[in-house]
Amino acid sequence: MGAISTARRVFLRRATRVGLSLALFGAARPAxxxxxxxxxxxxxxxxxxxxxxxxxxxxxxxxxxxxxxxxxxxxxxxxxxxxxxxxxxxxxxxxxxxxxxxxxxxxxxxxxxxxxxxxxxxxxxxxxxxxxxxxxxxxxxxxxTRLSPTPIKTSEQERKRRKPEYVIAIDPGHGGRDPGAIGKRGTREKDVALSVAKRMKAIINRSEGYRAILTRDGDRFVSLRNRVKKARAAEADIFVSLHADSFKSPRARGASVYALSLSGASSEAARWIAEKENASDLIGGISLDDKDDLIASVLLDLSQTATIQDSLDLGSDVLDNIGKVSKLNNKQVQQAGFAVLKAPDMPSILIETAFLSNPNEERKLRNPKHQQKLARAVFAGIRNHLARRSNA
Ligand SMILES: [Zn+2]
CATH class of the missing domain: 2.60.40.3500 (Immunoglobulin-like)
Known part of the structure; x- marks a missing residue:
């Protein structure tokens, strides 16, 4: 990983301070x-x-x-x-x-x-x-970018056929020694997440102009940092992390969608869930404090505030569509400091599809038909978001 120069570091630090204070003032000011x-x-x-x-x-x-x-x-x-x-x-x-x-x-x-x-x-x-x-x-x-146009120009049609318009990175949460949440009937979050992710990948790859990649395609442990790296290496336009939640009360139910927060969690519950999901890297023996230069510069990067706004918009389109096939735990996109959402230039969301601790939702999450519906709904939300954006 290339180290960022001291000058750039100082510059970014200064720029961040200015930018974040502007963002805060901006939020407080009425339109x-x-x-x-x-x-x-x-x-x-x-x-x-x-x-x-x-x-x-x-x-x-x-x-x-x-x-x-x-x-x-x-x-x-x-x-x-x-x-x-x-x-x-x-x-x-x-x-x-x-x-x-x-x-x-x-x-x-x-x-x-x-x-x-x-x-x-x-x-x-x-x-x-x-x-x-x-x-x-x-x-x-x-x-x-590394893949910027080569000197040999191809015809527009050929380029279109070879280069899909949008790359969607699907990130099935947990994996390997990290099972994630476990339901009463023994359903493991890592298995459900992977199953929905594979269905989503198949749906996306059948759609013209889209291509999907998975950050893990088997029952393997992948650190949060490497998930982001994989998506970036594929030059993904959008990053979607799939999870299932658990809570001490079996009555808790419904899906939630999260975007990154730089300034703290939007609710206590959001903070609690972020801590749980981030603990995945601790299970893998990698401390999140051990941030490399990429992540350090990512945290300082101002473009992140714009990316977060885009992530919030994406999240609300996805919520609208999940709401058609599932109960929602929260009708607003929540924000918290999820490590896996910290890419500076890729709109990123994390979806808690349902509560495995809720027997009714556990049963639905095991159901292939419901998994398929969920996968379709998430992709429909992504499509809506991209269609809205392309009115430029
Ligand atoms: Zn999870």
Whole structure:
């Protein structure tokens, strides 16, 4: 794992502090009818062929959301509560990674900026405070991915056939020496999770434009960190971790969906469940305190706040669909510090499909028909989410 330089570390630490405080202020402020900020300029530069930097000059601090779309590849940045200056100055727009740039005001007060790309990139974003002559800025860095286009260009149709539009990483919780929750009839969480995951993989791979990978395909122990690494190596667009819950009362029931929280769990129950799920790595003899540089930089990465927003949106689409086939424990997406959801650039959710400690739900979770329904519902939620996003 490559170490990140001290300069980048310090920079990220500073940027994180600024960004998180902005995010907190943003959350506390009520939505305004008229955009409060103005985008006055866009500056584009390229230090080398693998890196393009886009700087947005703004009249105030800004909340933003960033996500990527495929076919054709583009990066979308929604600037909340922002309008575009009539005298917007835009410099060069073509770089080795970028084809052009366009923007449109949305009626919710958001300004949507789309960066049209030559191929897939890994975007990072962070905010900068006024400093010297420079005012408020939002910086978006585009990095070439390992699998960026080769010099030999293929026809659009051929590319489409060979490269699926979306890669979905399915993560069956637990495995091997870590059984997870165990029901009264002896049903093990690791088995149910794997079974639903395999069904989901089959459904996804039958759907055009989608491909699924599993972070484990047998009854094996895989550390939480390696699950994320596998998904990243496959360049997954979405990460879904599948689990089943347990509680001391057999009456607890229903599915829940979780996204990552950077600032603490949204409820006591969410914290309790996160601790249980994170304990998986302790069972494997790997302490979560032993974070490598990747995870350290991930935790500092500001793009995570945008990814979390995207994860929350994804989670609510998935909840809506699970609600059609199962009882819900909570109608809102919950947030907690799940280690397995900490990839900075991949919207990630964790699903507690039901309670194995509830005899009725244990029976349903063992049922292949119900497993199939669940798998279909989760994928339907993913599809809805991606369809909504691609209106850019
Ligand atoms: Zn679990």
């Amino acid at each position: 305004l009818a008229r955009p409060n900020r103005t985008l006055t300029g866009i500056r584009i530069s390229q230090s080398d062929d693998d890196h393009t930097r886009v700087v947005f000059d703004l009249t105030g601090d800004v909340e933003h959301r960033l996500f990527t779309l495929a076919d054709p590849h583009r990066v979308v940045i929604d600037l909340h509560d922002t309008r575009q200056s009539e005298a917007l100055a835009v410099g060069r727009t073509k770089t080795s990674l970028m084809e052009g740039i366009r923007s449109a005001s949305k009626n919710n007060g958001r300004l949507r900026v789309v960066l049209d790309l030559h191929g897939k990139v890994r975007p990072r974003s962070f905010a900068l405070r006024p400093d010297g002559n420079a005012g408020h800025r939002l910086v978006v860095d585009l990095h070439a």
